[in-house]
Amino acid sequence: MGPEKRELYRLPWSMNDNPIAWLELTDICNIHCDGCYRQNVTGHKTLDQMKDEVDFFCQWRNPDNFSLAGGEPLIHPDVLELVSYIATRGVKPVILTNAKALTPELLKDLKKAGVAGFTIHIDSHQERPGWIGKSESELNELRQKYADMIADEGGMYVIFNSTVYPSTFSEIPDVVRWGQANIDRVHGMVFITYRTATLDDSVAMDALDRDVDISKLSYTRDSFDEEFVTSPQVYELLRREFPEYDAAAYLGGTVKHDSFKWLVGAQMGSRHKVYGSIGKRTMELSQTGHHLWTGRYLAYLSASKVGSKIFLLAPWDRTLRQAWKNRLAYLLRHPLSLFERIYIQSIAVIQAPDILPDGRADMCDSCPDITIYDGKFVNSCRMDECRLFGGFVTVLDKDEVTAAKN
Ligand code: SF4
Numbered sequence: 001m002g003p004e005k006r007e008l009y010r011l012p013w014s015m016n017d018n019p020i021a022w023l024e025l026t027d028i029c030n031i032h033c034d035g036c037y038r039q040n041v042t043g044h045k046t047l048d049q050m051k052d053e054v055d056f057f058c059q060w061r062n063p064d065n066f067s068l069a070g071g072e073p074l075i076h077p078d079v080l081e082l083v084s085y086i087a088t089r090g091v092k093p094v095i096l097t098n099a100k101a102l103t104p105e106l107l108k109d110l111k112k113a114g115v116a117g118f119t120i121h122i123d124s125h126q127e128r129p130g131w132i133g134k135s136e137s138e139l140n141e142l143r144q145k146y147a148d149m150i151a152d153e154g155g156m157y158v159i160f161n162s163t164v165y166p167s168t169f170s171e172i173p174d175v176v177r178w179g180q181a182n183i184d185r186v187h188g189m190v191f192i193t194y195r196t197a198t199l200d201d202s203v204a205m206d207a208l209d210r211d212v213d214i215s216k217l218s219y220t221r222d223s224f225d226e227e228f229v230t231s232p233q234v235y236e237l238l239r240r241e242f243p244e245y246d247a248a249a250y251l252g253g254t255v256k257h258d259s260f261k262w263l264v265g266a267q268m269g270s271r272h273k274v275y276g277s278i279g280k281r282t283m284e285l286s287q288t289g290h291h292l293w294t295g296r297y298l299a300y301l302s303a304s305k306v307g308s309k310i311f312l313l314a315p316w317d318r319t320l321r322q323a324w325k326n327r328l329a330y331l332l333r334h335p336l337s338l339f340e341r342i343y344i345q346s347i348a349v350i351q352a353p354d355i356l357p358d359g360r361a362d363m364c365d366s367c368p369d370i371t372i373y374d375g376k377f378v379n380s381c382r383m384d385e386c387r388l389f390g391g392f393v394t395v396l397d398k399d400e401v402t403a404a405k406n
Contacts, residue, residue: 002232002260009249009280011262012287012297013366015377019064019299021057021091022371022380025050025079026071030100034125035163035194037219037381038071039388047078051085053372058089060377064296065092065116067369069380074101080113087114094119094299096161098126099146107153115156117300119190120146123162124171136162136171140178143186151185159188159300159346164234166194166226172234173241179345180242184271188300188346193229195352196221201398207391214395216388231260231351238347242267244274244326245347246319248283253362256354261364263349268310268323270340273330276323278344281316299368300346308342353381359394 013019026044029036045053057063066086073079074097086093095110099120122128122143124136131142143160150158162168162175172191179186197204197214200223204214214220238245245267253259267277290298314324331337354362363379371380378386385392 002230002235003247003250003263005250005252007280008247008263009283009287011249011251011264011283011366012291013251013368015366015370016060017062017297018366018368018370019297020067020368020370021054021061021063021065022067022069022369023050023053023057024069024071024371024380025073025076025082028075029070029072029098030075031072031098031129032127033098033121033123033163034165035123035192035219037217037384039216039218039384040071041384041387044076047081050078050082054082054086054089054091056372056375058091061370062296063091064290064294065094065299067094067096067119069096069371072101073097074099074106080109083110083113083115092116096121098122098128100128102146102149104149104153107149107156111153111156117157117159117187118146118150119159119161121161121163122146123164124168125163125165135174136168137174137178140175143175143178144182147182147185157187157300158185159190160186161190161192164191164193164229166229169229169233169237172237176238176242176245176347179347180267180269180274181271183267183269183274183343183345184341186345188266188348190348190350191234192350193231193234193352195219195228195354196224197355197395198222198224202395203398204393204395206389206393212389212393214393217384228354231263231349234349235260235263238349242274244269244276244323246277246279247349248278248280248319251368252365253354254365255356255360255362259351259354259362260349261351261362262368264346265348266344266346268342268344270337270342272337272340275326275330275342277319278310278313278323279317279319281318282310282313282320285313285316307344310342310344353379355395357397359396361392361395 247265251262
């Protein structure tokens with residue numbers, strides 16, 4: 001199930017040459033999401049501490065953008081100074097936010113400070129005041145509010161994230177349909193499949209084989225009886241509902257050869273019609289071309305504002321050629337569409353870490369969301385294990401441990 005890996009481009013990112021630097025301003029948040037992996041332990045970082053992290057990332061990571069995350073970064077009192085500091089270093093500051101604190105006034109100030117864009121996380125498991133109990137489809141109204149606010153201000157891009165639970169899997173097409181109808185103002189959508197560790201059937205140990213209490217982590221549940229959604233399942237659903245969509249690139253897992261941890265595609269179209277997607281060759285040319293030109297890889301293809309010029313690559317890219325044919329066929333039937341603007345909109349699926357039966361975690365190979373803890377790079381999704389237990393923990397099935405002891 002899922003795409004063939006050889007039909008996709010393996011993103012060329014690595015530990016030291018990666019377009020994304022994940023910098024957390026705070027571990028305090030103004031709402032509570034079911035899928036969140038950050039505990040409130042230390043509060044806001046100081047501006048000096050964050051500037052040191054910026055310098056560290058610039059020295060060791062070669063980022064094209066900073067993902068300013070949390071907690072909720074917009075409640076940090078120094079967010080504008082930090083954005084400005086990053087922008088003056090020639091790197092794009094991007095805010096990862098639930099947007100609850102985002103107002104038109106703050107947006108103006110952030111733009112003035114140099115923010116490049118936003119990744120806004122909205123889904124139906126957030127305990128968001130005023131939106132509790134709403135479906136993903138009903139939440140499109142809230143997504144629209146922020147998409148319009150950012151488009152009206154202009155000059156910044158916006159991507160919408162949501163965590164996918166077994167119960168919301170079938171609602172993904174509602175979000176994509178909304179995104180396609182707003183392709184002129186929504187630059188991408190990201191679907192992150194929910195994962196949790198459970199307490200009922202597992203034991204956890206630190207690096208010294210001491211038992212640890214993983215109920216202290218925000219991403220553990222007493223039990224979880226449903227089947228986790230996988231990225232190939234999301235891919236299949238997207239292909240079924242939106243035949244014009246296709247994936248073009250991936251990151252695999254650190255343990256399992258057949259994992260699709262990041263599955264990335266980009267569709268292209270106008271406000272009235274989506275013509276198709278780019279293929280692996282265009283993705284490869286974009287990454288290597290950007291690296292040749294700027295010395296850095298690219299995090300968001302849609303941010304490059306290439307529009308219909310991308311069709312120039314059609315001779316080298318089978319998937320893009322099909323999109324171009326679809327565009328020509330549509331033009332013949334609707335000649336006025338010649339004047340429509342063409343937009344690119346990315347769709348990414350991220351499959352969060354999977355705990356394997358032997359206790360290892362299958363992580364994202366060349367993890368793009370690495371952050372800094374104690375002077376070292378760590379995967380941001382597991383940093384709380386370091387903060388609470390001094391390092392990553394191993395989670396094993398209780399029955400298997402008992403059997404091994406007997
Ligand atoms: S391994 Fe990295 S990219 Fe993957 S979910 Fe964790 S932090 Fe995100």
